[in-house]
Amino acid sequence: MADTPSLYEELRDRIRSDQPTGLCTIIDGPNIGAKLLIAPDRAPRGTLGHPELDRIVTRDSLAELEAGRSGVRHYGPQGQTTPEDLIDTDTVSVFVESFAAPPQMWIFGAVDFTAALAKVAKVLGYRVLVCDAREVFATRRRFPMADEVMVSWPMPVFVERGADLGPRDAVCVLTHDPKFDVPAVMGALTTRVGYIGVMGSRTTHAKRMERLTEAGLTGPNETDRLMSPIGLDIGARTPEETAISICAEIIARRTGRKTPSLRDGSGAIHSAR
Amino acid sequence: MREILDDIERWRLNNRRIAVARVVNIEGSGPRDPGASMAVNEDGEVAGSVSGGCVEGAVVGEALAILHGDMQPRMVTFGYSDDEAFAVGLTCGGIIHLFIEPLNW
Known part of the structure; x- marks a missing residue:
């Protein structure tokens, strides 16, 4: 009979396999x-x-x-x-x-910003899922840092696994494409996820809000959950800087600190260089 | 603990005795939350941290004393000491409570 593992050994194994x-x-x-x-x-x-x-x-x-x-x-x-x-x-x-099991970040849209965000999220200890409906973009080779890369439309992911999301978790929608953005946002709103951020210029944001309303987005309760445009207003330009502004916003929302989110401002997101 | 498991495992393979210090409570401003941990082996090697580098040196001493059997597992408190500028303490003004014990469980 194998030796019973010590309490430390059992704790070690459970921590390493992300079992709470x-x-x-x-x-x-x-x-x-x-x-x-x-x-x-x-x-x-x-x-x-x-x-x-x-x-x-x-x-x-x-x-x-x-x-x-x-x-x-x-x-x-x-x-x-x-x-x-x-x-x-x-x-x-x-x-x-x-x-506790590590918090999750689900990133919708397999774009350059996704790779940078996945990297920063890993540094912060997130388990990262990247999801895009386009097979050529959602590949392991493009996102080696992600824990999971999925080729799927957003809704099935939320239907199957949305119940796993809680207040410590984050959903970031980076596609800019209404075909994909709208169902991703609507799906995220059905969960208990603590942070929902949606990328886009102020123009994209305004158009998206119209489509979301058409799709059934109701009152301010739901709108208030959306950080759109995503990120803190720190003048980020590159994918990496943008990733920092997104993660910093997630931290600030969790701790309840007053920080300048892009959502709460107006005017161009990127100032002229 | 998560961050120091690799070092602990390496030391265990070499049959090194190990003590673990964990932050259990902080009062006021403290750099690390409860659960932050640091391990010390009998050779004085260190993994992890329990503050911003303010008290780690003193923790090594406490951990070695426990490993040498001169001290029992216990709570250790570090605070801010204004009049003893060079005494061990936290410059941030907080108080940090640690529990230090041998890894024999």
């Missing part, structure tokens, strides 16, 4: 260093020293993992959480570290 996992460690109190390895798809391993403490910490850490948060939580020795139960008793401090 939490590591709970007692950092203060009795049993310092004791560990519990938790995951949504299997029973916990290890123990913090008391079955009830294990049960409560498992429950809490699964919720933290879902949210992608890491931090310290305090309990009674038997997992008590209400303040009255913690009077006159030692508390146990548990560091709950979440190893």
Whole structure:
């Protein structure tokens, strides 16, 4: 029989294969260093020293993992959480570290900007999908940095896999082609994705908004989710600079910082050189 | 941990004893979030980081003391020290809590 892997070895393998996992460690109190390895798809391993403490910490850490948060939580020795139960008793401090699956970026349109954006997204830890309906453009050779290159129209991708997208993820539509842009945007709006950016000049944007309205885009709730034209107003010109402006906008939207998005300005996106 | 796994694996293959320091909490301005990690092997080699380079030197000392059995796994706190300009501390004014332990689990 093969040796059971240690907790570290199991954690290592799960991190490397992008399986969501939490590591709970007692950092203060009795049993310092004791560990519990938790995951949504299997029973916990290890123990913090008391079955009830294990049960409560498992429950809490699964919720933290879902949210992608890491931090310290305090309990009674038997997992008590209400303040009255913690009077006159030692508390146990548990560091709950979440190893969530990497966030995803779906890029629609296999253009030069796509390669640059995929590169920057990889640096930031995204799992990158590139999708275009044109077989000659959507090739692995053009996008070796992407995790997945798909030849498809947008809608089937959202129908099949849209439920996988969440608040940490991003959809970037870079085609400029209404045949492809419109279904990609409409598809993205059906998901819980946290960021939707759409590339184009202000003229392209205005025309696209008309087509989106025709396609059924309704009120400001949906329009507000679109960052169009995509990116921060930093005067980016090259595909690489544009990729930085897009990723910087994604970060700023997540952190809620006030930064000049192109969407909220007016006038030419590229000033005359 | 993700960023330091390759180094840890290389050290494990060479049967090196390893200590791991992880940021568990920060107060005020801190350069790295909870989960940032750093590993130190018994030869004093380092992988990863837990701050902007402010406290790593002191963490190596703590990690080696734990590997040599002079210290138990424990929380270590680094803060800002205005009157001791050359003491170990964070110039950003934050407080950082680390947990340091041997990788024996």
